[in-house]
Amino acid sequence: MKSKLLNFPKSFLKPRLGQPWALLALPRGQAGSLLGRQLFRIGLILLVFGVGLVAMTGWLLNQAGDRIQDEFLRRQAAELVNGMQDIPGGPLQMRLPNETLNAYAQRRDGYTFMVENADGLITLESAPMARAYLAPAMGMMAQKPTLLNTMSRDGSAEAMYILTMPVHTPRGVYYLTVGQNRTIDDALLATATTETFNRLVLWSAPFLLLALMVVWSVLQGSLAPLYRLSGKVRALDVLGGETLALENVPRELRPLVESFNLLLNQLTRTLEAQKGLTADTAHQLKTPLAVLQARLEQIDPFKGKELLLKDVQRMSRLVRQLLHYAVLSQQTANLHPTDLNATVRTVVASLVPLARKADISLAYDGPEAPLVVQLDGGLLTEAISNLIDNAIRHSPAKGTVDIALTPRGEYLDIDVKDRGPGIPPTEQALVFTRFWQGPDVPHEGHHGGAGLGLALVAEVMRQHNGQASVQSREGGGSVFRLTLKA
């Protein structure tokens, strides 16, 4: 089960150009495994969701980083606004601890600020050239933290977060602009978020695998009723008219079971009809044939009477064989312990009168003790009768047909040996097929059968898990052998 599950067709994994959705479909003509297909689809869905979730988490982490940065910038701005002192008559001053001011001046944490008045004149700045960094922000009035590209001291490009806040004083409005070199805190934050993100990706892989395993076992469990159902179907005696019980069948499987039962009922009805038809045909054909034969026998001898009688008998034989074959091929053997030795002996005894008419002797060589085997006595009688009957009709007058029952290890051989013309080795494999006719024999009508007798024998043996075979007999003739398991 497991190996089958993983055994995807190779083409399955090869995405087809132009139709990537084809990955979800199976190659033409292949149904694959229901479980495998579902697992693949659910796996794909899990993967898409997983990737989406991870991507979203990454994006949110990034956003969080940005918000942290924004918050820092806002706090910085608030600190600076608090520090601004507008002394009447004097210049605008930034009253902050020296250390803080030094930090700004040296851009220790990457912070820079400047203050403009309403006319756009710069009245304060963190360091003499701070305006150079913040130049792009002038006139922008970035009321939200905004990322801008500025020029660094050495002239290289530099990304900077900018925030401009209006400060209302009695002297008028000033604009405080704070900037932070992005690279400094960003690097720290990025390291944290990337690490978290990587860890998430790393952990989600085994999680996905675990989820797939859970899905697999759930799917397996959900398919169990299907397995149970197929077991029940296999054990069904269809010929006996059995149908599936609806009890304990899950609702989803009910339509299937109901359709199946409907089909079974139709099948049973058809079989019944056919059986009836066969029996009817038997009655319809055999009775007129019996009348014909009886009438012929009642008429005073005339030229050709014997030939006509033979024709009628031949026709009767054909009808009988056809019907036996038809009935046999639609019924199953009813095997029960039976004495094979007695069965064969009885068949031989019953055919002695027929053999005597053809001036043939029958001889049976069997064991002394009974040989009890699982078999259908009626069917086996039919098969052995057919073989002996054939042998009688192919044997020359005054000949003997030898019948033997021989235990051979775990098998039992029933041999029927004649001294007839024999069967060419090239034909031997064909004799048990339907409608096989022996090589032409000069006196026509002597043995012409329907070519069903041996097919019937083969069918009986098939139903007994046995075998029918034919070999050439040493010194001329054939040996027909039925092999049964002891």
Place this chain on the structure above:
Amino acid sequence: MRILIVEDEKSLAGLMEQTLKQHGYAANVVHNLADARAALTQPFDAIISDRRLPDGDGLDLVKELRTQGNGVPILMLTALGMPKDRVTGLEAGADDYLGKPFSLFELIARIKALLRRTAGAKGLQLEAGNVVLDTLHDTVKIAGKSALFGKREVVLLRHLLQRAGEVVGKDVLEQALYGNTNKEEGGDSRNALEVAIHRLRKLLETNQASLEIITVRGVGYMADEIKAA
């Protein structure tokens, strides 16, 4: 000897009736089960019945008769000639089973055999060829002349004549001669049977009987008329 024919195919029934009359039997023909039941208020020596009749299965008639304790010999005729059908027929209580189509000669032979079997039980005469066995007094006549047969030979002859034209199993004959043979004596009794058969053959031959005893190796023996060539 009166025989009842139950057959719905009128032409076949007529032909059977004609043939039986030619062979010295009295025959009555009915075409359905109801008429058969009505006819059976009188005694018959044998019944020939089809299975598929307009108002039911001929086997039901057999079962009825058997439950009534009526042991009249019954020969079933049928178009259902499968071995299984034969077994069901015999199990239901029929004495013999003949599949359609059949030869009228075969029919007569089967009827004769059926009547012979019941005759043997009733202590009447058994006949085959020119051999007549009086089962009441165990005396044998060949071509009208009395022949002296030993006790064992008469027992053998009786069993063989009851089923003349059929093979009688060795075990049946051995049992008839010696009762229940036990295994250790098996070899002896088999030899004894062969000796007894040999003696019977000699007796038939010296008395110029038109009856021969055929050996079917591994199965048994069969008494059969010697047909004039």
